Amino acid sequence: MPHKNIVWINGCFDVLHMGHIKLFQRARQMGLPVIVGIDTDDRIQSMKGKDRPINNLQHRVEFLKAIKYIDAVVSFSTDDELIEIIKEHSPRYMLIGDDYKDKKIIGSEFIKEIIYVKRYGDLSSSDIINGAHNS
Numbered sequence: 001m002p003h004k005n006i007v008w009i010n011g012c013f014d015v016l017h018m019g020h021i022k023l024f025q026r027a028r029q030m031g032l033p034v035i036v037g038i039d040t041d042d043r044i045q046s047m048k049g050k051d052r053p054i055n056n057l058q059h060r061v062e063f064l065k066a067i068k069y070i071d072a073v074v075s076f077s078t079d080d081e082l083i084e085i086i087k088e089h090s091p092r093y094m095l096i097g098d099d100y101k102d103k104k105i106i107g108s109e110f111i112k113e114i115i116y117v118k119r120y121g122d123l124s125s126s127d128i129i130n131g132a133h134n135s
Contacts, residue, residue: 004090006035008089008091010037010038013064035070086106092113096115
């Protein structure tokens, strides 16, 4: 299956921070369309607890669509659904945080190249929500 000239990023993107913006900016600098996959509210709640997400899916999608570096946003609720979406898009590149090195990346078999990106300022939405970062 030929890969399409797109960049794929996925995650919760519950509380956006500068690390996310830098990730999207880096993806855009590759000169290809950027598609962002986003977890549904139920999926986030099952992964991160009943108090999450802070922002609901509709709001998170609108936030992401407003970012000039992103061309499209799609949501998924299960690993299988994420795999099918990645398979359908068959991206040339995936950008993902370097904390995922040596971990299983869902749908990686349908991506030509995975690019690991160093975390910007060690920012984390969960840490921000829990009060660990003030700036």
